[in-house]
Amino acid sequence: MKPSLLLLTCLLLAACNAPRGEPPTTTSSPTAPAPTRTATLLPAPTPTATLTFTPLPTFTPTDTFTPTPTLTPSVTPTPTFAFPTFKVVMQAHCRYGPAKAFLHAGDLYPGDTGVVWGRYHLSNWLYVRLDKLTYPCWVAPSVVEVTGNITTLRYREYSLPGPSALYNPPASVAATRSGDQVTITWNSVYMTVDDDRGYQLDLFVCQNGAYLWWPVSFPDQYATTYTVTDQAGCAEPSSGRIATVEKHGYTNWIGIPWPPP
Structure with missing residues (x-):
């Protein structure tokens, strides 16, 4: 074995068997104190007006409108017209028209009574209703005695019975x-x-x-x-x-x- 390789091996073995020392102590640098937070006083919130619930007045139903009944004007009574009356003073005829020429309608006798209903504008005959007859007719004023004012009476037209179904008018007039x-x-x-x-x-x-x-x-x-x-x-x-x-x-x-x- 080469002397250099042997030396390297010996150094490695020595290193492995060397005693473990204490871990190095880390020296902390003094830490600056954390800045102190200064509480900033915020202005007190202005209290918001609390909406107070005001109950609405309870709806009281108004009285149902009852229409006032329309007053119907009462009829003012009209004074009853007082027709003149008459009494027959002479026997004669009551006729269908206001002259002697007209057809006989009834007999008049002294003492007969009735009411005068009208007069004629072309003669002085009177339109009357005898108490004893159911229909009116015409009389000459000379045969009756009238009580009342005949000038208040209106003029009347005469109405003749007919036309006849039995006979014809004259021809060749x-x-x-x-x-x-x-x-x-x-x-x-x-x-x-x-x-x-x-x-x-x-x-x-x-x-x-x-x-x-x-x-x-x-x-x-x-x-x-x-x-x-x-x-x-x-x-x-x-x-x-x-x-x-x-x-x-x-x-x-x-x-x-x-x-x-």
């Missing part, structure tokens, strides 16, 4: 003039003796400047002509009409072709 005289003609209408009440003319004529209502009746079917005075000088034209009359009422009216003056 004509009128001719001679000066201020107008003659009206017509054909006869046959009626039984019991039914026969003739004819009625309803005329408007001018006499002495006055325009007159001129009703005329005939007693039976055999009268077929009539002459009346009719002059010039009135604002309204003269005219006329004719009807057959039987005991139940009137036929339809037929116009008269009136000749001018």
